Amino acid sequence: MAKLHITTSINGEATEFLCEPHETLLDVLRNDLQMTGTKEGCGSGDCGACSVTVDGRLTCACLVLGVEAAGREIGTIEGIGGSDKLSVIQEKFLEHAALQCGICTPGLVVSTQALLEQNPNPTEAEARYFLAGNLCRCTGYDKIIRAVLDAAATMRGAA
Amino acid sequence: MSEAREFKYIGQSTIRPDGFDKVTGRANYGADLSLPGMIWGKILRSPHAHAMIKRLDTSRAEAFPGVLAVATHSDFPSVTDQAIESGEGSLTLLDLARNVLAKDKVLYHGHAVVAIAAKTSAIAEQALALIDIEYEVLKPVMDVREAMAAGAPILHPDMFTQGLAEKPTTASNVATRLEYKMGDIEAGFKDAEVVVEREFYTPTAHQGYIEPHACTVRYEKDGQSMIWCSTQGHFDVRASTAKLLGLDLGKLKVIASEIGGGFGGKTTVYLEPVALILSRKSGRPVKMIMDRDEVFKATGPGSATRSWVKIGARKDGTITAMQGRLAYEAGAFKGSPVMMGCMTAFTPYAVSNMYIEGFDVVVNKAKVAAYRAPGAPQAEFAVEMLVNELAVKLGRDPIDLRLQNAAKEGTQTIYGPKFKRVGLVECLEAARDSKHYQQALAANQGRGVAAGFWFNVGGQSSVHINMNPDGTGTIVEGSPDIGGSRASMQMMAAEAMGIEPGRLKPIIGDTENVAFSAGTGGSRTTFATGMAVIEAAEDVVAQMKQRAASMWNVTAEQVEWVDGVALNTAGEDRLSLAEICAGADRTGGQISGRGNINARGAGPSFAVHLCDVEVDKETGKVDVVRYTAVQDAGKAIHPKYVEGQYQGGAVQGIGWALNEEYIYGADGLLENAGFLDYRIPVASDLPMIDAIIVEVPNKFHPYGVRGVGESGIIPPLAAVGYAVENAIGVPVTDLPLSPPRVFNLIQGKG
Amino acid sequence: MAVVDYNAPQSVQEAVALLSGSDIKTKVMAGGTDLIIQSKSQAVEPLRVVDLKHIAEMMSYSLDDGGLSLGPCMCCAEFTALHDVETLYPGLVEAAYLIGSTQVQGRASIGGNLCNSSPAADTIPALIAIGAKCRIVGAGGERTVAVEDFVTGVGRNCMQSGELLQRILVARPAPGSRDAYLRFIPRTEMDIAVAGAGISVTLDSQGVCTAARVAIGAVAQTALLVASAADALIGTQLDDASVAKAAAAASAAASPITDRRGTIEFRRHIVGVLVKRATLIAKERAQASL
Structure with missing residues (x-):
């Protein structure tokens, strides 16, 4: 299966990644981008551990396909607080x-x-x-x- | 510890040392480690509840492009029927091997049969579909009544009931029968003027941790194998895995990741030995993560139970006899916590005549795992429901009746020892005097009161504290931190050393950099590992005093240690801890302290809960409107995290009482293996949970600590259960009190 | 199903073209909250996805004298924040608000809920109650179907392969006409309906009910429009006795199953309670709108 090249923005930073069409945004964040702050508890939208924002709207990363991130603004826990300060x-x-x-x-x-x-x-x-x-x-x-x-x-x- | 003392740090609610990482997502849990060259493992699970494996052929899967290893039960070297240390549960090695990968027979829906490792999890998933497997489906046994009935299908043809007067000649689903007794039960009932009795049922309930089981492992031939996993006890993971694979303990390093909840369910192994076999066969690091439905189908749960309890009392309120019979589901392999149920059921009461028998029964469900105060909530539910009924029959306030019969210092327990100082009376008084208890109930509301008892345990813990030249230090402990215990360790060490907690960084060492420590279970960590921390801190202080003495040319006895500073009683000299550390190169090298203990003297923690519910009588829906959890902490090291344990236990218990249950079809297949239909409480289901900390110090801990983790889940089942009974005026016997059940009770169709 | 091909057309025409002309199983995706989960369960079968969220008209709405015209893919979080819509169709907004968590509402849409055609879908009874219609488009042109005729079975609807739902249309309610939706779940959130009831009533200036629609969900293979329950309300002041009659009619019309979410007996009873309670809410709203 050919991987797709996706250009997106994560926490305000322009980001590119390759993913297969079946991968969820959660898979991409955790496995392809090593952004493991977003957690997986159920994979079915029932637990909220993978809460992220897409264009500012709250959702579960496990309910979004990775390819859907194209052209969107993704917000994750890594974008909240800084390296030495907290929100x-x-x-x-x-x-x-x-x-x-x-x-x-x-x-x-x-x-x-x-x-x-x-x-x-x-x-x-x-x-x-x-x-x-x-x-x-x-x-x-x-x-x-x-x-x-x-x-x-x-x-x-x-x- | 005999009397209250002044503390400098203990009793404050500090910011936990691992907090920054946890609120920023930097903390690494079981699924968060990836290694170069890593591949993914997936498991094929039984689609049947009970079946013989007639044929198993993995050749098509093995040939699938991208598949790098396949594992089955035949990959375990011959394992023997020896008992192994597995947290709070009990399991033999043979049963453990058959649980992680089935041998010849599958015993529950979701039982692991074959594991595959492939380049991606998608490939592994596709390859699972290529395994050729043929089952002969057998009739499943899903309840203790069925399992104990004559002619029931037998799960294990080689299992004979232990504990019978005569050795049985036929195989049985009852693994063990046991009993505890005290006094003369018949005389006790003869003496009674009022008797209450009832049968009860509690459903299979899961621990419900949000983090699925996960591990990343790397097998190395030269003896450097490594397991990174989410566990409550990495030394137990090492022991189980090493035995299953025939490895020396020294050749396997287990690193405990941050753990996303366990509640007892992460005290045994499921994935780790399988992943290590896959890694050995493929030569690659292997990651395995359970899907949520695998967690529900194949891990945990807590035992479903059927119980019968009878209590007799005189009209003056004196309870004269308590009798019970408890049957606990063990799941597919023997080893339910029914013994704990028998030991805890009547223990909040000082009663002369008691008799209880227990049955450990196998059924076609996942092997049960420890679940927070294993065995106690189910047993004490039955007893506490009846004590409330007894109070009504006697025309007594339920707290007052409990106070009259409460266990206290010197009370003989049914399981052996007499109580040392315990805090049940103080908890009952605090509940009685609470604002909650003074509140009047509105229409359709009901109130329940219940007590709970848990032993708490001690056991082995190892700690060392390594000091740095600037006077900071690292506390290396071996107890995975599941709820903030690093904060308590930091505070106890700081208290013992007289320095700011922030100067000490607590970490969880892996199995190579700290000596054996029993797992985080039995509410033991703050007690036992805390004692090891204090011992290590005192060792540091003793060495500090020696170093100061040597610099001053006095004896160590002439040095006093006050607030982190050495004082020369023979002169004016003073040296701070930091100064001694900075000069350690001149006094014999840097300082480290050790604490290796096998802690005795764990202090039981009693809890008393109050629950007010409101019932929608048209629908049977129950709303918890007010809840108070009172519990004896001995000494609350970090009060906010102690409250958190009370509140969390209470809410888990509320969930168990109201909506949580495994739902099986007639074929024994689990129908609600997900958070959608296994209904744990959500934020909008609950009110604030008032927590009241009672402190009756445990004299066997330097600071008075009793464990607080488990007792809080015991009272809710009856506190909620009786509140519903009180609101609807109909006896409650079965949990959960989901809307259809409550509605049927109201309709008289219970 | 494993997604092997993802398409994000920019127009309805482009989407319709994509729906035919592939030998791989093709499904349209709105929020994806059902589709993505379904795609994970049977990972072997390949699936081609046509994502409709890049088509502007699928995401928009208009509200005028003619009523509501809703792009079926607008997410529930956006929909439930439309105050002009909430004023006129509070029951539909309630139903949309009940779908899943805040997170799920950030993706899930009314059109998706409708096309997934689950018997327990919250918005379907609410849409039926207000007489909503589906405008369907395909290679062969457009057609319009009432929501009660749209869903044909468990997970099935009247759309042919190559068709997609283009618009949801609802007439503007007159003063004196309002709706309500209630569902029953064991918890307060995060559950699938054990039963649901969507009601709309129209009152005249005397408070007499001149029109009513009663729809019930999760108690049959599809949501049901219960004419007998509406008949019990029409011509009355929505007094307790008439409402009780409507509730009994709804219970009688229900043909539920026993499953992990409820029993036949319990569902039958509960749906009556919901009809009663929802009718009283709708009545109050209708009075306030006069």
Whole structure:
């Protein structure tokens, strides 16, 4: 099977890769580009561990074909925070101990950023429903929701 | 530790040392390692629940372009029927070999039969379809009742029930029968004025970790083989894999990756030995990652159980007798946690007369794995439901009745020892005094109270702390960090050494750079590995004092260590830890401390949960509206992560109580092997979970620690279960309390 | 199915041309949330994909006096944020909002939900309730089919090979006419419907129901338009007794199966509860729109 040459932008950086038509964006990120911050928990859009944005819209990388990235702007966890600083959301996740094993955390950080861009002042219920597609088996969500609401308040305060 | 003491760092909620990597996606988990030349392994799994393999021909698959190796059960050197160390579960080597690749017979839907390694996972996947395999389908046995019935199809013709008075002559699906007793059970019931009894059922439930099992391995002939994998115990992975492949322990290095959840389910091996065979045959590094449906079909789960429990009490509330019979599914191979169920069921109560028997039963489901307090939630569900019923019959407050009968220091347990100081009474009092318990219930709401007991374990842990010339140091431990334990290790070492936690970096050593440490299970890490950390830190401090003494020409006894500084009691001299490290080249070389222990004295942790539910009586849907988890931590090293353990355990238990279950067809095939229909709680299903930390110190740990990881999953089954019973006014016996079941109960069709 | 060939046509004509003229199995892709998962399960069979998301008209919508004309591939996240649409068709927006997680809504579309033709699809009963029609285009030209006639079986619909869904059309509701959609799931999110009910009612100034449509999902091989349930509502004030009658009619019309998501008995009961509750919501909205 011939590989396809794809030109895209990932976290603002022009990127090219070769992929087979059946590969998902998740396969491409993890296996071809070695961007393993995006995690795979189910491969069927049920867990949210591979949450990314495509042209700013939140989705699961396992539900997107790699070839579809052509000409799009892809956002992943690697684009949030810098080499020595964290985003407010990331800081709040640490401050509130909103992670235990941490496998769901990159997806939750990406999703929370999407939530707060869309709704800077979510209620607890709004946050819970928006993030319902991000499964966490460790925390019971309590500290995650606290971190999200605190991040929202902090970001509103800073704005 | 006898009395409360002042701590400098312990009890604060610091930022975990591995946190930056985890929130930025830099942390590397089981599937995140790739090696040059690496190929991909995939597994062909049984489409039947129970079948003989009549013919197996892999030649077409082997000839497929891009396929580099094929493995079957025949690739294991002759394994013997010896018991092996496998975390909290129990398994013989022979059964383990037959579980990772079936021999002659498949015993559950998803049982691994053949593994293929190929250049890409797509090629491996295509090659799986070329394996010629012929099955003779047998009738599956899917429940303990069927399995124990006369004339049931037998899974293992060579299995005879252990623990019977007379040695059986016919094979059975019951692997073991066991019993525990105390006092005179018949006299106990004679003494009773009120008796309650019921039968209960709990379904097969999966640990549900978000990270699928994954590994990358490289076999090297000269004895440098390596396994990188997601595991709760890399030393156990090494032991199991080395035995299955006939390797010396010293020739196999296992590196524990970051682990994306385990809850007991990652204490055994599935992929690692298979991948190593594929690597040996192909000469290439091999990566294997389970798909989510493979995780549900072939790993975990926790036992489904059927139980009968009977409790008698006098009208004054004194419980006089507790009796039970527990039958636990082991899955395809013997080794359910029914013994733990028997040991924990009645243990929150100080009752003179107890009798319980247990049955370990094989069925055509995946071999069960440890699941957070293995065996206890199912047993204590039955008991706690009945204690709530008893409270109603006696006209007593359920917490008050428990307080009257609560186990405390000196209480004789059914499994042997008498309790040292335990915190059940304190937990019950905290629950009773909580804001939650004062809240009134609205229409269609109900409340459940339940207690839970877990032993916690100790065992072997090894740690060394290597100091650097600038006074920073590395804590090398051997317990995979599944929920933030590195933060606790850092804080305990910092406390013992009197320096800022941030000066010490905790890491998980691989099997070559730290000595044997038992896996992360049994809520042992903060307790046992913590003790090893403290021992290593104290070793560092002792050496610091010696170095200072030698520089001052005094004896070590004349040196005091205060807040990370050596003080000369015979003079004015002082040297900080950093100064001693900087000058170590002149005093005998750099300092490292060691702690190698086999920890005894693990402190049981009791939990008490309160749950309020609201039931939609038209649909049977249950909504948890208020939840409080109280638990004894002994001492909370990092309070926020302790709360997190309580909350996480509570929510896993809520899921088990409300919607989680394996759903099988009549053919024994699993119908919900995915997160879509294996319904773990999502964020919108839940309220905030109030966590109340009770601290009754464990005197066998220097800082008073009890393990906190497991007890929290025990009470929810009955706390939720009884809250529903209370809301609908109909006895609850079976889990999960999914809408159709609750609706049927309301309709009187339970 | 393994995707072996990916095509992203820029126009409907180009897409139609791609749908014929290949001996490899060809499927159109909208959001791909069903197709990509299906393609992973049977990895051996080759599949040719025609991605419609690069065709501007498939992604757009218009709303005017004639009603809603929706490009079938617009993702649910975009659709549910259209306030003008939500004002007029709140039930359809509810149904779109219920499809999967936020992430899934970032890809999944109403057209995809319709063409995947699952018995449990949330938007299908909602579309039937508001009398939506499908404009289908193929090499032989265009045709228009009511949604209730579009789906013909489990995973099957009336489109011939070489055809694709070009537009979803809904008339503008008059004042006094509004819709609602409810589904039942065991959790609060992330589940497939155990049963669903889409309702639209039209009230006159006296509050009398002059028209109604009741559609139910996940309780038969296809979503059903239940005329007997609507008849129970028409001519009434949507009082409790009439609504109960409609609910009973819906339960009677259902012919569900027992599977991992529910039993026959439970689904039959639940769909009645949903019809009752959704009717009351639609009634309230209709009153407010007068």
